[in-house]
Amino acid sequence: MTANRDSGPLLSVEGVSKTYRSGRRLADRLTGRPETFVQAVNNVSFGIERGEIMGLIGESGCGKSTLGRTILRLHEPTAGRVTFDGTDLGALPDAEMKAMRRRMQIIFQDPYASLNPRRTVAEIVGLPLQLHGLATGRGALREKTAEILEKVGLKSMHLDRYPHQFSGGQRQRIGIARALVSHPEFIVCDEPVSALDVSIQAQIIQLLTDLKQEMGLTYLFISHDISVIGYLSDRVAVMYLGEIVELGSVETVLANPRHPYTQSLMSAVPEVDRPGHRSRVRLTGDLPSPLAPPPGCKFHTRCPLAIDICRQKAPVAESVGPGHTAACHRLHENLSLLEQEAS
Amino acid sequence: MSAPTDKTLLQVEGLRTVFETRDGTVCAVDGVDVIVERGECLGVVGESGSGKSVTFNSVMGLVRSPGRIEAGRIMFEGRDLRALNQTEMRAVRGRDIAMTMQDAMTALNPALTVGEQIAEMLEAHDKGLPSGRNARRRAIRAHSVKMLGLVGIASPETRLGQYPHEFSGGMRQRIMIAIALASMPKLLIADEPTTALDVTIQAQVLELITDTRAKLGMSVVLITHDLGVVAEHCDRVMVMYAGQVVEQGRTADVIMRPKHPYTKGLLGSLPRLSLRGQRIEPIEGQVPELIDLPAQCRFYSRCRERGPECLKNIEMRDAGNGQTARCVRVQKELAT
Ligand SMILES: Nc1ncnc2c1ncn2[C@@H]1O[C@H](COP(=O)(O)OP(=O)(O)OP(=O)(O)O)[C@@H](O)[C@H]1O
Ligand SMILES: Nc1ncnc2c1ncn2[C@@H]1O[C@H](COP(=O)(O)OP(=O)(O)OP(=O)(O)O)[C@@H](O)[C@H]1O
Ligand SMILES: [Mg+2]
Numbered sequence: 001m002t003a004n005r006d007s008g009p010l011l012s013v014e015g016v017s018k019t020y021r022s023g024r025r026l027a028d029r030l031t032g033r034p035e036t037f038v039q040a041v042n043n044v045s046f047g048i049e050r051g052e053i054m055g056l057i058g059e060s061g062c063g064k065s066t067l068g069r070t071i072l073r074l075h076e077p078t079a080g081r082v083t084f085d086g087t088d089l090g091a092l093p094d095a096e097m098k099a100m101r102r103r104m105q106i107i108f109q110d111p112y113a114s115l116n117p118r119r120t121v122a123e124i125v126g127l128p129l130q131l132h133g134l135a136t137g138r139g140a141l142r143e144k145t146a147e148i149l150e151k152v153g154l155k156s157m158h159l160d161r162y163p164h165q166f167s168g169g170q171r172q173r174i175g176i177a178r179a180l181v182s183h184p185e186f187i188v189c190d191e192p193v194s195a196l197d198v199s200i201q202a203q204i205i206q207l208l209t210d211l212k213q214e215m216g217l218t219y220l221f222i223s224h225d226i227s228v229i230g231y232l233s234d235r236v237a238v239m240y241l242g243e244i245v246e247l248g249s250v251e252t253v254l255a256n257p258r259h260p261y262t263q264s265l266m267s268a269v270p271e272v273d274r275p276g277h278r279s280r281v282r283l284t285g286d287l288p289s290p291l292a293p294p295p296g297c298k299f300h301t302r303c304p305l306a307i308d309i310c311r312q313k314a315p316v317a318e319s320v321g322p323g324h325t326a327a328c329h330r331l332h333e334n335l336s337l338l339e340q341e342a343s
Numbered sequence: 344m345s346a347p348t349d350k351t352l353l354q355v356e357g358l359r360t361v362f363e364t365r366d367g368t369v370c371a372v373d374g375v376d377v378i379v380e381r382g383e384c385l386g387v388v389g390e391s392g393s394g395k396s397v398t399f400n401s402v403m404g405l406v407r408s409p410g411r412i413e414a415g416r417i418m419f420e421g422r423d424l425r426a427l428n429q430t431e432m433r434a435v436r437g438r439d440i441a442m443t444m445q446d447a448m449t450a451l452n453p454a455l456t457v458g459e460q461i462a463e464m465l466e467a468h469d470k471g472l473p474s475g476r477n478a479r480r481r482a483i484r485a486h487s488v489k490m491l492g493l494v495g496i497a498s499p500e501t502r503l504g505q506y507p508h509e510f511s512g513g514m515r516q517r518i519m520i521a522i523a524l525a526s527m528p529k530l531l532i533a534d535e536p537t538t539a540l541d542v543t544i545q546a547q548v549l550e551l552i553t554d555t556r557a558k559l560g561m562s563v564v565l566i567t568h569d570l571g572v573v574a575e576h577c578d579r580v581m582v583m584y585a586g587q588v589v590e591q592g593r594t595a596d597v598i599m600r601p602k603h604p605y606t607k608g609l610l611g612s613l614p615r616l617s618l619r620g621q622r623i624e625p626i627e628g629q630v631p632e633l634i635d636l637p638a639q640c641r642f643y644s645r646c647r648e649r650g651p652e653c654l655k656n657i658e659m660r661d662a663g664n665g666q667t668a669r670c671v672r673v674q675k676e677l678a679t
């Protein structure tokens with residue numbers, strides 16, 4: 001199982017796609033509602049090095065959560081391959097996949113829906129410990145559970161409460177505690193701090209970075225917040241309508257975004273001390289739909305720089321600098337939306 | 344807080360909401376006052392668990408046992424909402440006040456398509472729908488398609504036939520906003536409406552709320568932890584900590600000249616791009632558990648400016664310009 005440990009990236013994603021088939025209920029079939037297909041993730045490839053934080057950013061509905069869940073095999077990919085520590089996850093029998101789950105965890109985006117309402121916090125957070133036999137005896141179990149709760153800013157007195165007795169942000173932290181408790185190596189963090197106020201957001205970001213140092217963790221960190229991604233990731237992948245349109249180190253991508261979509265993202269960051277400081281690049285044009293993705297470059301319907309070729313041919317990712325790639329037909333013309341707005 | 348005027352739409356006074364738990368009575372909201380004027384946008388920010396959601400769930404009459412409202416008045420257009428019975432309250436919800444919940448997935452009905460849920464709202468709050476059955480159905484469908492489009496959901500016609508679990512986190516938030524706005528309320532209470540949204544869609548949704556506000560003269564309460572959003576969209580802001588309002592005033596004043604040490608700390612702990620590589624400065628320590636709190640400043644244990652004079656009940660103090668804060672150090676500044 002540990003064939004080529006330590007050589008190559010910890011996680012590698014090759015050509016992964018995921019298409020949902022709209023689950024038709026009996027009522028829908030009776031009323032003849034047509035089946036729909038949502039192409040949520042389309043041919044995505046990248047690797048994550050051991051100890052690295054890879055940020056994943058992109059607009060709502062572009063497929064970030066789907067990609068995160070598919071990587072962990074919570075969804076079966078429609079195509080492509082995910083390799084973790086040298087092991088092809090798709091080829092793993094269920095029992096071995098179960099054992100693998102201890103090493104790969106997820107912090108879910110929707111804190112409430114992902115917590116069983118009939119279980120107490122002690123049961124929810126303690127479950128991974130029991131499943132993987134990491135604590136024996138009720139005392140040890142409670143102790144370990146309480147310890148991790150303290151780490152995420154909850155108290156041991158919360159152990160016997162139920163999820164509905166907590167505020168939104170507190171529930172999010174229960175989910176974080178559950179992901180951390182089994183000491184995984186890799187965590188998909190799906191918007192882990194979006195529901196939190198800034199002071200707790202700061203505590204959790206600090207906690208996640210400290211734990212990364214302490215335990216050598218690796219993260220795929222999904223967020224729509226460029227400030228958060230910029231603050232803590234090493235590299236960032238920018239996603240648009242199921243595809244990665246730009247990827248590179250955070251410094252380069254934020255300082256020198258090359259894809260027009262990344263540029264429009266960068267221009268729209270509101271900052272409290274400078275309201276409206278940046279002229280916003282306004283994206284107009286039709287919102288594309290994953291139910292019927294546009295031909296050519298998927299961004300062309302909203303891209304101010306789109307020309308004929310963009311409507312016909314999908315661009316492929318090219319290198320635009322060391323470790324920096326982008327997929328756009330007009331990369332070499334060095335056009336920038338940001339400059340256009342400023343002049 | 345300023346006195347109510349005839350422009351006042353909602354006035355909450357001395358609200359106290361508690362929950363019975365095994366460890367004792369959790370006093371989630373303890374003496375909260377809120378005023379919302381007609382047409383204004385009030386921002387509500389504060390520590391996680393400080394009582395923001397419970398305050399406005401109380402206004403909506405949505406606190407369930409073992410929780411209860413123990414004290415306070417909730418006046419909406421001169422009517423005391425606490426005196427209304429279930430049926431009357433249901434009529435107020437949606438028609439007069441609509442609230443989008445923080446938990447989109449649990450607030451939406453998993454067994455109904457999104458289209459059915461919007462239609463239900465439109466039916467219940469019939470505003471100018473044609474009376475013929477087919478014309479009515481068509482009007483509802485057209486309006487639903489428009490609403491989904493306005494919150495930035497592509498292929499709205501097909502999407503109307505899908506169930507909540509078939510949408511992404513951010514899409515569900517937007518669907519809730521579409522449902523809330525479909526009823527054209529006088530007051531929209533939006534609990535973390537844009538947390539899961541990226542900046543471009545967030546801007547679009549907030550703009551939609553602002554436009555509707557201008558068009559209908561709707562008032563908005565925006566519960567959010569995003570101070571950038573507050574700075575851009577709210578006329579006034581109210582800061583909560585451990586069940587109390589600790590500061591309120593005009594947005595620009597509170598952000599530029601915060602008076603309460605908690606507000607100052609909140610502004611200091613924003614992750615900013617410019618701070619990459621440095622440690623952010625979270626406020627040290629933890630919120631006190633809201634059970635049997637001693638009569639002293641609730642921020643005491645975490646406050647950098649604390650002193651012996653803080654070990655008593657602290658009232659809201661006037662800082663001038665309509666800004667008030669719950670801190671002994673606050674002094675009135677002359678209007679500039
Ligand atoms: N049913 C309940 N039983 C016991 N305590 C509760 C219950 N509901 C809420 N609380 C407590 O009341 C307090 C206030 O919760 P509330 O949901 O209003 O917080 P909030 O300010 O909205 O926080 P967040 O930003 O995390 O959403 C919290 O400490 C929470 O634990
Ligand atoms: N279980 C499902 N069945 C059908 N379609 C789905 C399902 N889950 C997600 N989708 C669709 O897949 C697309 C991508 O959704 P996903 O949740 O991955 O987006 P996201 O990038 O995480 O968005 P957000 O930032 O809003 O959370 C959306 O169009 C969504 O409607
Ligand atoms: Mg998501």
Ligand SMILES: [Mg+2]
Binds near residue numbers: 167445
């Ligand atoms: Mg809340």
